[in-house]
Amino acid sequence: MRKIILSTESGADLPEDLASKYAVQVVPMHVIMDGKDYLDGVLPVEEIYDYYGRTKKIPSTAATNVHEYQELFTKIRADYPDSIIIHIGYTSKASSSFQNANIAAEELEDIFLIDALNVTGGLAAIVLYAATVLEKEPTIEPERLVEKIEAVVPKSRLAFTPGSLDFLRAGGRVSNMAYLGGALLKIKPCIELKDGKLVSTKKYRGKMMGVSEKLFQEYLTEYNIDREQLYFIYSIGLEDSIKQRMDELAKEAGFQHVRWIQAGAMISTHSGPGGFGIAGLEA
Structure with a gap:
């Protein structure tokens, strides 16, 4: 064979x-970054955050x-x-x-x-x-x-919210006015894949713990996810207390296996630090 x-x-x-x-x-x-080509999967994500800290720009x-x-x-x-x-x-x-x-x-x-x-x-x-x-x-x-x-x-469902709007603004994905309003109100967008395209579908207000819980609840309401396997995605900077809480909620929802996946350099370039996401397959 x-x-x-x-x-x-x-x-x-x-x-x-x-x-x-x-x-x-x-x-x-x-x-x-700085005209140099780095391989995703090899480049430490922290270097992207350092680059933004120095330049207030995100890599391409x-x-x-x-x-x-x-x-x-x-x-x-x-x-x-x-x-x-x-x-x-x-x-x-x-x-x-x-x-x-x-x-x-x-x-x-x-x-x-x-x-x-x-x-x-x-x-x-x-x-x-x-x-x-x-x-x-x-x-x-x-x-x-x-x-x-x-x-x-078509059964794979992904929803993600960034830790802040800083990287989205630096990448031109939100205007300065929207950024200022969002920062003042602590608003975070929910990004989902719709027909293969990244689309902002909802907005959440508040601290990341509450936003993550709300995202998870609405995700399970909208999609009938197979309880055998669930994937949580995080970008470096997400608090451990949030991870622990999400594990608790996943167990309460009946998921048999949960796997955390760290967003690599490619994804982190657009989402920034402290982001949280969920992925699973519909039953």
């Missing part, structure tokens, strides 16, 4: 231990390019001869990364590319779903696995 290999981008924020466990191949996206980000995908797919075939590759990619609505993967795969055989229409924990949830299906059914036909993954893509 030919081996199936899964791959994705660093923008999935897939924890290293899980990538290793399931042999998921992760290709880096890019963060650019860039997609994985065609050459990097060619190297990734070539390496997979070298490491796993006669393998079948299934690449589950960062949403095509927010990056050219998936388009570049398609270009790189044009002359390759036995490779499937799936647009996850999601990012960070929402993308990781899909990748890990594929990995667990493959673990349970190691002889599954690749076409059948692709069908299963494509069926779960």
Whole structure:
């Protein structure tokens, strides 16, 4: 039976231990500061926060390019001869990364590319779903696995709120007037993935503890999330007391397994420190 290999981008924020466990191949996206190109997944997130502290600017980000995908797919075939590759990619609505993967795969055989229409924990949830299906059914036909993954893509739900509006303002995503009003009223937007696009859907007022609880309650009201697995996403700076409270609420809601995922450099460039998010798959 030919081996199936899964791959994705660093923008999935897939924890290293899980990538290793399931042999998921992760290709880096890019963060650019002071004209220098850094690899997402390698660059410590704290350096982004330090850069903002010095300059009051956020870095720019860039997609994985065609050459990097060619190297990734070539390496997979070298490491796993006669393998079948299934690449589950960062949403095509927010990056050219998936388009570049398609270009790189044009002359390759036995490779499937799936647009996850999601990012960070929402993308990781899909990748890990594929990995667990493959673990349970190691002889599954690749076409059948692709069908299963494509069926779960629209069921992946991600909601995220930043710790503050500072990084959104620096990136031009909120006006100075909206920033001042939001800062005075302690307003935080809820960002969700809608049809693959990042959209501000709600606004919360108050401290991060209360905002996180409200976000979680409304998330569970809006989506019928499978209680087997839930993912919490955080950017460095989120208080431990909030994490503990979210764990308690998840247990009370009946979730069997909860995994915390740290937002990497790519995501943190836009969300800033102290952010909180939730991802899961609808039943």
